[in-house]
Structure formats: C-alpha cells, structure tokens
Amino acid sequence: MVNVSKTKLSIEETGKLADVIQAEVGKVVLGKQQNIEMLMAAVLANGNILFEDFPGLAKTLMSNTLADTLGCKFKRIQFTPDLLPADITGSYFFDPEKNKFTFREGPIFCNLLLADEINRAPPKTQAALLEAMQEKQITIEGTTHILERPFIVLATQNPIEYEGTYPLPEAQMDRFLVRLSVGYPDEEVEASILAARAERKHDGFEVESIASPAEVVAMHRAVEEVFVKHEIMQYMVSLVQGTRGDPRVAVGSSPRGSLGLFKLSRALALLSGRDYVVPDDVKRSVIPVLAHRIILKPEARIRGVKPEQVLAELLTTVDVPAVKVEDE
Numbered sequence: 348m349v350n351v352s353k354t355k356l357s358i359e360e361t362g363k364l365a366d367v368i369q370a371e372v373g374k375v376v377l378g379k380q381q382n383i384e385m386l387m388a389a390v391l392a393n394g395n396i397l398f399e400d401f402p403g404l405a406k407t408l409m410s411n412t413l414a415d416t417l418g419c420k421f422k423r424i425q426f427t428p429d430l431l432p433a434d435i436t437g438s439y440f441f442d443p444e445k446n447k448f449t450f451r452e453g454p455i456f457c458n459l460l461l462a463d464e465i466n467r468a469p470p471k472t473q474a475a476l477l478e479a480m481q482e483k484q485i486t487i488e489g490t491t492h493i494l495e496r497p498f499i500v501l502a503t504q505n506p507i508e509y510e511g512t513y514p515l516p517e518a519q520m521d522r523f524l525v526r527l528s529v530g531y532p533d534e535e536v537e538a539s540i541l542a543a544r545a546e547r548k549h550d551g552f553e554v555e556s557i558a559s560p561a562e563v564v565a566m567h568r569a570v571e572e573v574f575v576k577h578e579i580m581q582y583m584v585s586l587v588q589g590t591r592g593d594p595r596v597a598v599g600s601s602p603r604g605s606l607g608l609f610k611l612s613r614a615l616a617l618l619s620g621r622d623y624v625v626p627d628d629v630k631r632s633v634i635p636v637l638a639h640r641i642i643l644k645p646e647a648r649i650r651g652v653k654p655e656q657v658l659a660e661l662l663t664t665v666d667v668p669a670v671k672v673e674d675e
Contacts, residue, residue, distance in 0.1 A: 410503070523639065587608070589661045
C-alpha cells in the first residue's frame with residue numbers, strides 16, 4: 348500500500364495533475380468545463396459536493412467519471428425511502444463460528460462515496476452521514492471507526508418539488524462545501540453526445556486512472572500552501588456577515604461559510620496557476636459555497652427571491668479589497 352503520509356506534491360505539480368484529471372473527465376462529460384473545474388476545486392479543497400438538478404443531466408455520470416479518474420476506492424449508494432442508517436455505516440452481527448459479535452463494514456468505508464438521490468431517503472437515514480462528512484469517522488455502538496483518506500461525499504439530489512423527496516436537514520446542507528447545478532446542454536453539445544454514443548457502440552465509458560489516494564491527499568496538502576492575504580480573508584468574512592444582515596434572509600451563513608470561501612478560493616487560485624488568492628477567486632466561490640447555507644424568509648420566497656439573487660446583490664455592495672498582485 349502507498350504511504351499516504353509521505354507523498355508530496357508542489358503547488359505547480361498539483362495544478363498540472365488537476366489539469367490532466369479535468370481533461371480526462373471532460374472526455375466523458377461534454378460541454379461542462381466550468382462544472383468540472385468547480386468540481387475539481389472542491390475535491391482539491393477536500394470538501395463534500397452536492398449536485399442539485401433535474402434527472403438525466405449527468406450528475407451521476409460526472410461523479411462516477413471523477414472517481415474512476417482519481418483512482419480512488421469508490422462506492423455508490425442509491426438512496427430510497429426504505430434505506431436504513433446501518434445500510435450505509437455497517438453494523439454488528441453475531442458470528443456463531445467465533446461466538447461473538449463482529450463488525451461488518453458498510454459502503455461508507457471508501458474514498459469517494461456517491462450518495463445518489465440523497466433526498467429520497469428520510470432525514471434519519473440522511474443523518475447517518477453527518478459525522479462522516481465532518482469528522483471523517485463514524486461511531487457505532489460506542490466504537491469510533493476512522494475512515495480512509497481521502498474521504499469525500501458526492502451527493503445528488505432532485506429538486507424538492509419532485510415527488511418522493513425529503514428536504515435535507517440544514518445541518519447536513521451546511522456540511523457540503525459546494526452545491527452545484529449541471530444544467531441542460533446546448534443544442535451543439537447535445538448533438539455531440541449522440542455522435543460520441545454512436546461512435547462508442549455501447550453505453551459505457553472508459554477513462555484512464557490518473558491519480559491515486561496518496562496523490563489526492565498530497566494535493567490537499569498543496570492547497571494548504573496557497574497564500575491568502577489578511578485583507579482578502581476580511582473580505583470573505585464581510586460577505587458572510589452580509590448574509591446575516593440582509594432583511595430578506597431568516598438564517599444567514601454559519602462560520603462554515605467563511606471557511607468554505609477560504610478553502611474553495613485557494614483551490615481555484617491553484618487551478619488558475621497561482622500560489623495566492625485574489626478577490627476574483629472569492630467572487631467565484633460565493634454562490635457555490637453560500638447559496639445553500641442561507642434560508643430566506645417566507646415573504647421573500649413568496650415574491651420569488653432566490654438565494655443566488657441575494658448573493659449576487661451582496662457582491663455589488665461589499666467593498667472589494669484593493670490587493671495588488673505584487674503585494675502577494
């Protein structure tokens with residue numbers, strides 16, 4: 348087994364490896380380069396990812412392809428109304444041969460866990476992921492089990508208006524670093540999807556394994572070396588504070604929002620070939636990181652106000668720090 352603790356990558360090496368990974372995923376998921384880049388940034392930031400969109404828009408395909416490309420141990424759980432917490436975490440069973448209870452690991456023991464249609468399971472089952480998503484461990488009958496590194500949850504959910512869905516608890520939404528929307532492809536891209544399928548002559552995809560668990564952990568360490576100036580950190584805090592003061596917002600972002608901006612901004616800076624963060628990195632991070640962390644007041648929702656609209660307006664009112672590149 349590769350020694351994860353000793354593998355080391357520089358910021359430049361990490362950026363090059365991330366570019367190759369994105370290119371490989373882009374061979375399968377066509378026309379979604381911005382989504383792939385944000386997904387890669389979230390992985391570099393060691394954050395959990397939530398895809399929210401209508402069925403059939405390549406949410407699961409993008410997650411599967413990324414896992415294959417990263418070369419990590421991958422498990423998929425199809426969330427259904429009858430799924431139990433033990434179906435995710437595992438449970439103890441009595442082994443008559445050994446005359447004792449033995450722990451049987453659930454699918455959560457992997458590097459990348461795809462929680463497919465997570466909001467089709469009731470909140471009790473969804474909550475089975477809470478400890479794992481934050482502390483990278485699970486506790487069963489008083490015994491703590493440390494999960495392998497890296498451990499990242501990629502979840503997909505259908506819009507709440509769809510039948511058979513349950514809203515994700517706010518505490519669980521807060522544990523996703525980003526929420527992404529894939530969206531429909533344009534006409535040209537959709538035609539390319541059909542042409543590629545005709546050429547393959549089968550539904551499956553073949554991708555090359557580019558990285559390994561040790562290299563993914565090394566990439567996480569490289570992101571930690573990206574410099575963030577004090578003024579830019581204050582800019583992040585001001586944006587998050589602004590969500591709490593908006594009269595249309597009932598519940599603003601928690602401090603996890605500030606940390607999320609900090610983590611994703613550094614990853615985006617690295618993907619841009621820099622070892623320092625600029626305000627534009629923060630601006631790009633705001634909606635993916637904060638939109639799912641704020642709860643609007645009922646009257647605002649009735650008027651059709653969206654969290655993305657609140658955040659877009661916030662970006663125009665909060666002063667942007669005048670940080671020069673040569674200061675970094």
